[in-house]
Amino acid sequence: MTTPAVDVTVGFIGLGSMGSGMTRNLRKAGFSLVVNDIRRESADELVAGGARWADTPAEVAASSDLVITMLPTPKHVHEVMNGQAGVLAGMAPTGTWIDMSTSVPEVADEIRKKNPGLHVLDAPVSGMSVGAANGTLQIFIGGDTDDVNRLRPVFDAMGDRERILHVGGHGAGYTVKLMLNQLWFSHLVATAEVLAIGVKAGVDLGVLRNALVNSPAQSNFVERDVLSVLDHGDYDEGFAIALACKDLGLSTDLAASVGVPAELSALVEQIFRRARASYGDRAGEMTPVKLYEDLIGVDLRL
Ligand code: NAD
Numbered sequence: 001m002t003t004p005a006v007d008v009t010v011g012f013i014g015l016g017s018m019g020s021g022m023t024r025n026l027r028k029a030g031f032s033l034v035v036n037d038i039r040r041e042s043a044d045e046l047v048a049g050g051a052r053w054a055d056t057p058a059e060v061a062a063s064s065d066l067v068i069t070m071l072p073t074p075k076h077v078h079e080v081m082n083g084q085a086g087v088l089a090g091m092a093p094t095g096t097w098i099d100m101s102t103s104v105p106e107v108a109d110e111i112r113k114k115n116p117g118l119h120v121l122d123a124p125v126s127g128m129s130v131g132a133a134n135g136t137l138q139i140f141i142g143g144d145t146d147d148v149n150r151l152r153p154v155f156d157a158m159g160d161r162e163r164i165l166h167v168g169g170h171g172a173g174y175t176v177k178l179m180l181n182q183l184w185f186s187h188l189v190a191t192a193e194v195l196a197i198g199v200k201a202g203v204d205l206g207v208l209r210n211a212l213v214n215s216p217a218q219s220n221f222v223e224r225d226v227l228s229v230l231d232h233g234d235y236d237e238g239f240a241i242a243l244a245c246k247d248l249g250l251s252t253d254l255a256a257s258v259g260v261p262a263e264l265s266a267l268v269e270q271i272f273r274r275a276r277a278s279y280g281d282r283a284g285e286m287t288p289v290k291l292y293e294d295l296i297g298v299d300l301r302l
Contacts, residue, residue: 009034010154011064013057013080013087014101015042017238018125019070021132022100022158027051028135029157034064057083058090066096066151073246074103081111093117098151100125100139102178102243104250105171112170119147122170123155124177129238131160138163140180142173175254182251185244186268187221189288195226195300196292205230206302228286230302235284242281245272 009032012023019037023046027033033051035043036059047053054060057080061067067087071077077099081087087097088111096119099108105122112120121143131137137159141148148166155164167176198208209230212222228234248269255262275288293299 007032008066008154009064011035011054011060011067012070013037013060013067014070014072014076015039015046016070016072017129018100018132020045021129021134022068022070022137023051024049024133025135026154026157029153031154031157034060036060056085056090057081057087058085061087061090061095066098066154067091068098068100068154071101072243073101074107074250077101077103078107081107088115091118094119096147096151097121098123098154102181102247102250103174104178104254105142105174108170119144120170121147121151122173124173125159126177126180127160128236132158136160139165140173140176141166142168142171142175144169178247178251178254181244181247182265182268184221184225185248185272185285185288186264187219188226188286189268189271191219191221191226192289192292192300196296196298199298199300200296205300209302226289227302229289230300233299233301235286235290237282237284239285240281241272241276241279241283241285241287244285245269245276248272 010026011034012019013036015023015035015037023033023035027049033046034054035046035051036054036057037043043053054063069077069080071080094117098121100123102124108120108122112118121141123139123141125137125139127137135158139155139159167173195208199205209222212218228236252262252265252269255265271288275291278291279287
């Protein structure tokens with residue numbers, strides 16, 4: 001990967017499952033880093049590799065050319081931006097903020113209204129923690145074209161160049177990401193239900209899945225994604241069910257705010273909430289499959 005032509009310092013807040021991989025790739029691409037997280041230990045490896053630790057989000061903003069947030073929920077984003085020692089307290093009036101969290105436009109809208117000189121982009125991602133670690137994330141960017149073009153090298157460092165998409169004005173990135181997750185979670189529940197019924201009715205799991213893969217009911221989920229459970233019993237703890245429930249809640253709220261009934265999305269959200277209640281906040285995003293396994297008393301394994 002090429003080194004940036006000028007020395008650009010990226011401030012990065014939120015070094016969890018996603019942020020840890022994304023910051024490593026920014027370093028690899030030659031960006032200087034200033035980082036912060038409420039868990040100081042999450043930065044140990046980065047600091048050993050040359051990144052600078054900042055005690056507060058304000059300090060991150062004051063010592064960097066742009067700030068990226070990668071935080072769990074809109075509430076966290078609001079706090080980190082607007083808190084007493086928040087990003088806005090340290091950022092220049094014409095500074096740049098990219099929110100890569102899966103969130104909603106309200107927090108950024110309010111900030112842009114109060115700080116009209118700021119350059120703000122929403123740029124949530126898909127690709128799981130593996131994609132963050134490998135620098136192959138898909139990125140959905142909402143905001144002004146000039147900012148998107150200027151910041152392209154930053155996105156290139158974290159994502160798959162072919163799948164870094166400018167999807168519209170402010171907020172469009174958040175919307176595309178929420179709709180993507182909503183559809184994927186719906187695939188997950190529908191697939192788990194169908195496999196559980198078929199197996200309980202006596203069909204071999206591999207035979208049933210093969211038939212589906214080669215049928216009009218084929219999906220990327222049946223062909224590829226479900227295999228982490230079927231092959232390895234891996235429910236993807238890299239993405240906590242608590243965060244999946246957060247996304248589903250944001251998605252059904254969005255549907256309500258634009259006046260579109262979302263019966264199916266609401267049902268999928270309830271099934272995810274049942275999995276969260278059954279297996280705990282930190283259980284993997286694919287544990288709704290386990291609900292069906294427990295129901296039929298069979299682990300769905302090939
Ligand atoms: P995570 O919980 O693993 O990491 C979040 C990090 O933010 C943690 O390190 C936490 O300590 C830190 N944090 C929380 N509050 C803070 C504060 N006030 N100040 C500083 N740091 C704070 O979450 P994640 O899985 O990395 O997800 C981050 C975002 O990316 C979420 O919006 C999630 O929905 C989205 N996302 C996650 C995945 C995935 O597979 N994990 C994939 C795509 C999108």
